Each structure stands twice: as C-alpha cells, then as structure tokens.
Amino acid sequence: MDAITIVGGGIAGLALAATIDPDRFHVSVHEQRNTLPTVETSLAMWPEAQQALDSVGILPVIRAAGSGFDAMALRDASGKALIRAEVSGVIGVSRTDLLRHLDAAVPESVTRVSGAVTSLPAAGLLVGADGVHSVVRRAAWGPRARERLSPYLALRGIISEPVPADTAGEYWGRGELFGIAPASRQRTYWYASYRSDLGPAGIDVAAALALTRHRFSGKAAGIGRILAAAAPEGTLAQRIWTVPALGRYARERTVLVGDAAHGMTPNLGRGACEALIDAVTLAQLLNSRPLPEALTAYNRRRVLRSQALRLASSAMTRLVLTESAQPLRDRILSLAGRLSRAA
Template sequence: MGGTAVVVGGGIGGLAAAIGLRRIGWEVTVVERAATLGDAGAGISLAANGLRALDELGVGKAVRDASRGQYSGGTRTPEGGWLARMDGAVLERAVGTPIMGIPRSTLHRLLRESLPAEALLIGSAAAVGQAGPGTVRVDCGDTVLDADLVVAADGIGSKVRELLFPAHPGPVHSGSTVLRAITEQPVGLRTDFELTWGRGAEFGHIAFHDGRAEWHAVLSLPAGTRFPDPLAELRRRFRTWHDPIPALLDATRPGDVLHHDVNELRTPLPSFAVGRIALLGDAAHAMTPNLGQGACQALEDAVSLAAALSAESTVEAALTRYDAERRPRSQEVARAARQAGRMGQQLSHPLAVALRNTAMRLTPSRAAMRMILRHHAWVPPRLN
C-alpha cells in the first residue's frame, strides 16, 4: 500500500516518520511552523531501542558515527559518592550497543538530510480538517494539501490532539523544571555520563565525541519559575556539589542556557489514531525525561507506523494495528518514567532520600540491568 501523507511537525519524531513512510513508497510532506528546523536544544541519549529504530530507517550508522558511547559513569550523591555504577560494556553485550550521546541538533540534521528538500514545508502552520471520504485536508496558509494519511507529530502542545480529543485534559506540569546547555568548549571529564541526586534537585552530564558536554539541572519548582540570571542561580545552588559540576557550569555561556518546565501527558489517551490521523511522539505520549526514553519512543512509533502501513491493505487497518502495538508500550514507559522521577530527583525529605540511596547501593547489578532491558530490548519490525 502506498499513498500521500502529511506529517505535522518537523521534530525528531516527525522527521523519522517521514523517512519511514518514504522507505515504504509513500509521498510525504513535512509541515513545520517554525521558520528554521531543529538546530537548537541541548543533548540527547539514545538507547538500543532508539538506535535500532534508526538502523531500520537507514540512518543508524550516521548517528553512531556522530555519537559517543556511554561506557562509564553512573549515579552519585552531591558529595561525590557512588549510588550505582554504569558499565556500558555489559549493556553492549546484552543489547548490542551502549547508550549513545549526541547533540540534539546533530541528530535532527542527520534526519533532515535523509529527506529531499522539497519534502519539507517550513514556516507554515497546519490546520487539519476532513476533505472528503478517505482524504484529510491540511491547510498550510498559501498551500492546501490533501492526503491519505496525516501524522500528528506536533509535540506536547499538539493542536491536532486537541482537535481529536477535545475533552482530554492535555499536558500537566510534573512538578519539575529543567535548565540545560552544551558547554562552549571541551571539558575534562572522567566519565561519559553521570546523574547526581540531591534533595529536590538533579544534575547530570553527557559527554560528546568532540570533548564538549551537555549538562542538565532539574529542580523541583512550581511551573513558570524563572531566574534573572539562570547560570548564576545554578552556580549558587550547586556550588558545593562534586566535580565536574562547577567546571561544566564555568564552561557554559550564559546565553546558551535553556529553561523549560517539565510537562507530561499524565492522562493516557484512549487511542493514538482517529480515522486517517495518527498521533506520534510527544503528541501521543509526552513523558518526563527520567528514563531518557522520550525520543526513543518517538523513533519506535515512526518505524512501527511505517511497518503497519506496509503490511496492511488499508490505512484504517494499519492505524488500528499501530495503536494496538504502540499505545500499551509507550504508556507503560511513560508511567515508569514518572515513577523514576518521584523516586529520584523529586524526593526531598532527608529520610526518604537516605532510604532511596541505601536501596540503590544494595540493588544487585543484575537486577538493575533487568530494569534497563525492559525498555531497551525492543526489536523493530522490518520495513520491506
């Protein structure tokens, strides 16, 4: 089965969906309201499931070549003590690859370069409506597109999701806010990846292959909290935390710090598909970042959608299959991510933090590996 598709949203999930659809013979237009595509943001970790999806889309090698494997690191206390060590070599033996760290803008560029320029309609807002039996119309201002399929990959604030499910409460604040940046220059790091958990705060870093690093700071704060000088505020809050946290902050330009509230779709959607419209990525299952699975789940969505369309004889049957395959898994991962946040950075009572830390130190490495494999050991369907 082939046809014409419009992907609303030019982020990682939307571009991946377009690549997958083109690989099975569909004509695809990606509509993105931003005037420029995806060269902003900090860093991203890609687990085995996301990398396997990229392999199936034909861009896995390029992404690996631009990434750095996370072989060393783990979770620490603010004083520097280890709660859990990470052994990327063990994970690689279990699933075939370590977790890989890459700048988000680099990943976005590699996906974008896998599509022809004429498939991208940039700087256009999309309004979705019914054109006739078996056709969805997307109004992009001066351009009107009629399609056999619309893929809504328009993010956590998805307008298409609001259209399909007007009674759904939409995204809610998780109780946390995140500040993050990529260092201006290389930083001497002894590990590839670290998380440090304090009381109501987390600081982490991802090392890149060029020596620079992404860092993030997650704070338990009300929605809308902002600071006149974010970098100065972080230096104040984390001034007593272990190295290399101060060095990472010192290697960052103030204007490079991004600050966003952490929101999620806490109320699960009843379906990821209505008629000939499919929801994908954050539009379908926006989750907290505590498991590092947001982008990976969007990549899984993209491959699964293309595979379903390749296997089924009608769009409706394919979307029914896509919903049945993707909704249970992605919503389970979202629940697990929420729980990880509650047991990690969001803990603030000293006794609760002490109990959590003790439990982490006593957890056998094999048990920790089993929890990781629940999410990483996903095998994509083949795109023929």
C-alpha cells in the same frame, strides 16, 4: 495516491516522512520552525532506537557523529558514587545532528510547508507529530488529553570541555538532579532539574542559570566546574510538560507519534527513542497494509509499551527528586552498590 499530512517536523515527523513509501503516498510536512535548534543538547540512542535509525538509513552517520557510553554512576550530591551500572550499546548524539541527518533523509517528493498550522486537513491521513503541546491531539482527543505542567524546571546544555573521568554520572540530591555525560571526546553534556515556579513560558535563561548555580553551590566539585563554564546562550531552560494517559494513538484518520502521543518526563532518556520507534513502526505498517489495518496494528504495537515507559519515567522522577525520602533512598542505593561490588 493517498495523502498523508504530518504536522510537526521534529524527530518523529522527519523520521516518518523519510520512511514512508513515496510511491504509495503523497506526504507533506508542516513545521512552524524552519531552522535547527540554536542550543545543542544530547540524546541517548538505545539499541531499539538505533534499529529505527537503521531503517531510516542514517545509523552509520549517527554512530560517526555520536559518542559511546561505557558506565553510569549514580552519586549523592557530594559526588560519592552510590552505585555503578554498566551501559552498553548506547550512543549519545546531538539533537541538532540527529535532526540534520533526519532532514537530509526525507525524499524530495515530500512537500514542505513552513509556518503554524491554522486549519487541519479534512482528507487523507493526519499525523500529529507536533510534540507535547500538540494541536492535533487537542483537536481529535479533546480537552481531557491536554498537556499537563509539572512542577519541575529542566536545564540542559553542552560545554566545550571533556568530561573528567571521576565526575560523569547522575547526582541525586534532596529534590534535585544533576547529570554529566560525554557529548563527544572534547565536549560535555549536562542537565539539571528541580522544583521551580519559573515560567512556564518566557523563562529568562540567565536567571534560571544563576538560580541553578546558587542551588548547587557547595555540592560536588564537578558540578561547580560545569556550571562555571555554562553560558546562557548555550543553555536551554524549560518547565517539564507531560501528556496524560491515552488508550490509543490512532482513531479514524488521525494518528499521533512521539511526544504528541506520550510526552513523558526525561528521567529515563527514552522520549526521542520512542519517537523514532513510533515513526518507523507506523511507516512500515502503512507501507505494507491497508490504512485501517495499519492503524489498528500501530495501536496494538505502540500504546502499551510507550505508556509503560511513560509511567516508569514518572515514577523515576518522583524517586530522583524526592525530598523527604532522600536519606532512605541514598542508603538503599549505597547498600545496593556494596552488594553489587561484593557479588
């Protein structure tokens, strides 16, 4: 029986471990953290990611735990809707719920190893599912593939209040972004992003939240209500890191999945989705083909698509967080909204 060592027990690592054929492979998962996240955030599951969840066998429970999206409004900083877009077939789910259900789907035959990885195995297939700061990518792809720090700070959290109908959407200001979306019927997911020198490590969440309240003071009333209810213990504050372009995700007996392969800015909401699709695609190929053929096919299926999304997400970040071009951007969006309503 061939060995597969998965470094990282997050979304991609657990989805892969849950989908690999236990009769063909002995799988071990190494995860530094052995508890679920203490701060809840929400993830958008697009239809293709839902298909991956169906392959894992947990789509029904994710649908039951999540919330649906009907429409998305793009607003200016005052709250005025510039354009509205229909959103169908997307589920919002708590990251904690998703990890819990993925973890439960992993068969008992999988070996769990807690703690930091001190040495990489020399035999079997090595899978880097260890995120944007991947030690596997660093070891196999070299210094040019090291993660890169962006100038942006991101804050996220969930508050125990429902979303007022007239406040949901994304608020695009001058060099700043604020988002409000339903996390469930009685809870609201919020996120904010802007340039900051805080961090990159050891960010004081209370200080970051205070800075965000000051930054968005006097903006849309809905933003003020959210930030007034947000608490440091329910908020995640991180600098955004990305992964440079990789021409392939598999070489010899090492393969990357999820953020380890294509860590991107969060503006398209596709990071978790692509991690799930990576994992299920790789598992299905390994279950049905010889290893070299499976890895070649994985490169062919996943690199171009996920790299295109990485580039698109980066372009979206520049558009959303632009400063000098913000007035022109808002006029174009407002015109597009009027044309859409007229049509």
